[in-house]
Amino acid sequence: MKEGPDIARIGTLIGDPARANMLTALMGGQALTATELAQAGGVTLQTASSHLSKLEDGGLISQRKQGRHRYFTLADGAAGTLLENIMGFAASRGHLRHQPGPRDPALRKARICYDHLAGDYGVRMLDSFVSRGVIRTDGENLMVTEQGRADIGTIGIDVTPLVSSRRPLCKSCLDWSERRSHLAGTLGKALLSHFLEKGWARRSSESRAVLFTPEGERKFLSLFPLERPSPEP
Amino acid sequence: MKEGPDIARIGTLIGDPARANMLTALMGGQALTATELAQAGGVTLQTASSHLSKLEDGGLISQRKQGRHRYFTLADGAAGTLLENIMGFAASRGHLRHQPGPRDPALRKARICYDHLAGDYGVRMLDSFVSRGVIRTDGENLMVTEQGRADIGTIGIDVTPLVSSRRPLCKSCLDWSERRSHLAGTLGKALLSHFLEKGWARRSSESRAVLFTPEGERKFLSLFPLERPSPEP
DNA sequence: TTCATACTTCGATCCTAACCGAAGCATCTT
DNA sequence: AAGATGCTTCGGTTAGGATCGAAGTATGAA
Known part of the structure; x- marks a missing residue:
């Protein structure tokens, strides 16, 4: 064999x-x-x-x-994706190194997962997209709807150049602190970059935490409203 | 840490x-x-x-x-998917245990990858779907088009019940012998089951090879024609 | 009951690979 | 040139775990 x-x-x-x-x-x-x-x-x-x-x-x-x-x-991205997959699987089997979820509340709220946003805020972002029809899902795959492209454009992100890449545009990534999915892929990356560039948030120097400013937080929450809890597991 | x-x-x-x-x-x-x-x-x-x-x-x-x-x-499926991912990554880095591709030509031609078809035939199937517009791709994600649903129906497979599952409907899986992608997901599984049920092919008892009958092979090739080599890497 | 098959547990061996101290090489500073 | 910093290589030690023989348990067959 x-x-x-x-x-x-x-x-x-x-x-x-x-x-x-x-x-x-x-x-x-x-x-x-x-x-x-x-x-x-x-x-x-x-x-x-x-x-x-x-x-x-x-x-x-x-x-x-x-x-x-x-x-x-x-x-490369493939290596990051591989590790994400393994992390998601490990978390799904309860193989956490300590208590479920990060001890540090800031990590639990928002952190970097290779190149995109994870934690409570990452999950909320995807939930909001799905509940407003910006992103549609068929089980596990995610796809941006036609109308969704326009919505994302109003945030200040052009979807078109993100598609050409060999990495998928959007892709779900199991979040080990929330046990829900958040948004990965080139769109997830672009969104995080956008927040950092706009000064809404900055990376912590010691950990993977992403620290939002009060104003950034306000803008984030209004950009990604939650209509009702989505049924995603 | x-x-x-x-x-x-x-x-x-x-x-x-x-x-x-x-x-x-x-x-x-x-x-x-x-x-x-x-x-x-x-x-x-x-x-x-x-x-x-x-x-x-x-x-x-x-x-x-x-x-x-x-x-x-x-x-479960998640475990299978995890292993597929790791296999794909390992193959992409050239970590093969022997020569590139299986020694056994039958394995190279068609084999089982957890629950779907891999090898030359698996790759051809996906290529055919993509070139005929049955499946559309955005980088890595795959999705069945509206018209594609009907096409798949003519093969004798109803797509609707396949969507409800928690596994994705279709999903690409890097093929280590062909170094191209083949079709996984519930659709990939349903297609393989269909071939086996129809008696077009049977599983080898010793290896993961899938052995087509002459008639099954003829039907398979006519169902999945290749218009031109697709540009997928 | 007795024997055979399928598998697990125990105990001992052995080997790999993780580890660090010490020394060596490369690059930058002064 | 001399010293400092960042990193690699070498050598020897050690611990974890993979391995198998032997014995033990469970199920089925005779």
């Missing part, structure tokens, strides 16, 4: 706690140095270096040198 | 070669006994038993007793 792709190799790479912590840290979407990742993984720099080269060989991360630093990122 | 789902646990479960082989065998969609899985994993029955209980604790598989046999299956 030696047919097929070597899933054991990917599994082994993700299966080590130090590497898993590093990958989780990289899900924040920012490039991190080897030293920062060593801290995230809870190991010394030497050990981290060994882990990082294994992750790179496995195609999960990539690095670029910049002066005497080495910045590491997830290899 | 102990936030979030425990992806390391899932990774560890998949990361052992014996377990990975067992899971791959279960992707065939059929319930297998502990003895069969031990052989698939290349280990003794004692070792397999230990692996199987770990996989069950982790929520990847489930078992049901039947007389003195224990039949194991993947826990």
